Amino acid sequence: MKKFSYYLLLPIILFAIVLTQSCGKSSDSGAAVVKATLYDSLGGTALVADPTHAGTMIEKGRLGIRSVIDSTIFVIAGDSKINGHFTVLLSEVGKGNLTGFTTLSNNLTIFVSVAAGAQDYTYTGLSMSAAHNPATNPRMNGKATAADFTQFVNDVVVGANKNKLPSNLITSVGRLLGTLQSQVVQN
Numbered sequence: 001m002k003k004f005s006y007y008l009l010l011p012i013i014l015f016a017i018v019l020t021q022s023c024g025k026s027s028d029s030g031a032a033v034v035k036a037t038l039y040d041s042l043g044g045t046a047l048v049a050d051p052t053h054a055g056t057m058i059e060k061g062r063l064g065i066r067s068v069i070d071s072t073i074f075v076i077a078g079d080s081k082i083n084g085h086f087t088v089l090l091s092e093v094g095k096g097n098l099t100g101f102t103t104l105s106n107n108l109t110i111f112v113s114v115a116a117g118a119q120d121y122t123y124t125g126l127s128m129s130a131a132h133n134p135a136t137n138p139r140m141n142g143k144a145t146a147a148d149f150t151q152f153v154n155d156v157v158v159g160a161n162k163n164k165l166p167s168n169l170i171t172s173v174g175r176l177l178g179t180l181q182s183q184v185v186q187n
Contacts, residue, residue, distance in 0.1 A: 037116055037117025037118075038061075038116040038117060039061040039065075039113060039116040039117040039118045040061065040117060042060060042061040042064035042065065042116070043059070043060025043061045043063070043064060044059065044060065044061045045059050045060075045061065045118075045120065046059065046060045046061075047059060047060070048060045048063060050063065051063075059118070059120070061113065061116065061118060062109060062113050062118065062121075064163075065109055065112045065113050065116060066105060066109040067163050068159060068160055068163045068165065069105055069108045069109055069112065069159075070105055071159040071160075071162040071163055072155060072156050072158075072159030072160070073101065073104065073105065073159075074159075075155045075156075075158045075159045075162070076152065076155045076159075077089065077090060077093075079151065079155055081151050082148060082151050082152065082155070085141055085142070085148070087141065088100065088139060088141070089101060089104070089139075100139075107123075107125050110122075110123050110125075111123040111125060128180065128183040128184065129183050129186070132144060132183065132184050132186055133186060143185070143186045143187040144184055144185050144186070144187075145185065145187065146181070146185050148185075149181050149184055149185050152177075152184075153174060153177045153178070156174075156177065157170055157174065
């Protein structure tokens with residue numbers, strides 16, 4: 001069985017591209033009408049209490065994105081079809097070390113937030129290809145197969161459903177993830 005890294009979650013980040021493109025239409029006054037970004041539709045920069053960090057405020061858009069990412073990480077980690085690929089992360093968490101989980105969640109949240117239209121963050125992590133290449137990513141436990149990728153997409157849908165995302169958004173995510181398969185599956 002080929003190894004699969006939890007870094008395969010990076011494609012979820014790009015789902016926002018489908019939803020964040022500006023509308024090129026003009027209003028009756030001739031001014032360009034800009035469509036709200038996905039980040040805006042998730043609450044944008046409005047500050048809310050962070051339920052996992054008492055006394056801390058978080059942008060509502062970022063909280064929504066982090067919630068989907070965290071749910072998806074847990075779905076994938078619990079999936080007997082691919083969780084064997086997450087031995088490093090599962091071992092760390094099993095020993096009470098949440099550093100890897102926290103880093104993954106934060107990196108993916110920033111990446112998706114930026115892709116979804118957030119202006120207050122900058123993603124500085126690996127490219128999609130580098131993140132999925134064991135030669136450039138030491139946490140990547142092997143190259144992903146097409147079957148791994150298909151199971152990953154299924155798990156993303158489960159994670160999105162756990163957060164009650166509308167079906168049209170989930171469909172868009174699935175289509176976009178399909179376009180990323182060649183960057184993720186490298187064998």
